[in-house]
Amino acid sequence: MLDTETMRTFIKVVESNSFSKAAKLLYKTPAAISYRIKSLEADLNTQLFERTTRTVTLTLAGQHLYEQCSQWLLWLSTMPEELQQIRDGVERKINITINNLLYDVEAVTDLLTFLTEKFPFTTFNINRQVYMGVWDSLLHGECHLAIGATGTESLDTMINILPLGEVSWVFVAAKHHPITQIDGALSNDILRKYPAINVEDTSVHMNKRVAWLLPSQSEIIVPNINTKLACHLKGLGIGFLPKSICQSYLESGELIACKVVNERKPSPLSLAWKKSHMGKVMNEIVNLFKFHHPIANNFLKNIDKRR
Template identity: 30%
Template sequence: MQTPRDWLTPEALTMLQTIAQKGSFAAAARALNLVPSALTYRVRQLEDALDVLLFDRSSRQAKPTAAGQELLREATRLLDDMDAVANRVRRVATGWEAVLTVAVDSVVSRSVVMDLCASFLALGAPTRLRLRYETLSGTLAALTSGQADLALGVVTAQGLPADVHHAELGLIPFVFAVASHHPLATAAEPLSHEVLLQHRAVAVADSVSRGSGITVGLLGGQDVFTVPDMPSKLEAQLRGLGGGFLPESLARPYIDSGMLVTKAVQKPRISTCQYVWRDSKQVPAGQALRWWLSQLERSTTRDALLQPVHRV
């Protein structure tokens, strides 16, 4: 007798993802090289096996039901886990990873990361390279969940498993800055909590997918405009949409040009960033990861990663 486990195969999960991405059974069938009737039949078989309705068929669009959305979320995780297992097996067998995934926090210079990627790809190694951009605790979570092999710019690296290692990337001085036309630009210093509460803060959203994540530099009860990454935070503050802490290196060109004004606050901020990777006797780091770690041993590389250059 078949069980739901027999039906929840990688092929079935990929099929569901394709339908959700394409938005219709017809478009998904074309992408999967199937006739629409065959695709519809396979979905109905899966629905019967699970005893749930996965897609709302009341319109021409294939919209996932609540049950379908939950299965799609888990499908992404399960397929990523399968890829991670295959990658670890390949690494043990050959010494080279099939895929190396690097999670990059938004405080890290993307252009310098791209320079490192270019140098790695020039090696002609048999490892495919994958980048993912994360923020705050989402950067570390990408590594500890097995979705990344190296994490750059981790804010906190405490309570890690024995096979997860970390080293200091560097210190990031932050400045509290507002646009030159923002009301706080001419306010008396240091800015008190009471004064800050009267104005909107711009905050970077934590990219962690599970749990509450972390917030940095916010006051309870303060109006907050949340953006996805540090470049967006800079843009919002340049437009006067709020104030907040920015990495000094990121803000410096705009401070020098007069577009941003720094303000003294009661509680200054400085952060220590880490880079984190997984390595153990049972599953040692592969050749691709070791190449990246060798680059990070250089102080010039670490400094460059935390000194993004931006044009005004």
């Protein structure tokens, strides 16, 4: 009913809006084209075209068949190469999680451009997570590789780890914020008077971590690190920011670094990936980071102390 010749004939009629034009393009007679389409409609018991004396247009059923046939023919044309890649150990799908602290639009775009050119038949899915949400996606989700898993030790024997370095933190407030006028290290009693600005941990199955929040202190929760920075600049609250992100604002005076009683220690981050899904694509990504390729380094802009 739907052999490749019939599908190609059907598509050519759709794209030329004419039986006669399709016949010329396929080196067939108009009668042969018309007969094949009528036979297809009879087999399907469905009208595919609205016919006039000059043109033909698709019915809703015809439009649906056209979309499906186009996909089928495309798949048939690429299927031999897809099978060869699978045979050669190239994964069909790779899910990548990126820590919110390392997420960079240009870095993601460059990575996808590199990977899709080298592995055109692999599907890539990238998402962003916060804190333990990165590990959660690896251990309980469908993530195959994570850029920026917290810590330098694996939480599971089936996960490999490659340390990337550390993110350093600075306690900041907007230049016009009241605490910038106080000399010396700021006590917790002073700090808890003002809201803490935090990005919420996205973990679902594991215990969430809170970046910095004192008992009885109010909190403003935002979706990502860029929004957190913007809130600090507006003076909406206080808290820690990665040194690399706020450095230019500290130099311009828009943000002021404050001394606090309990400083935040640097956060070590790692590349982490599942051993069970290690194919050519995963190996390529790991090597980008292992051998400090510029594409990998683009993700490490917020890491001050690299491995």
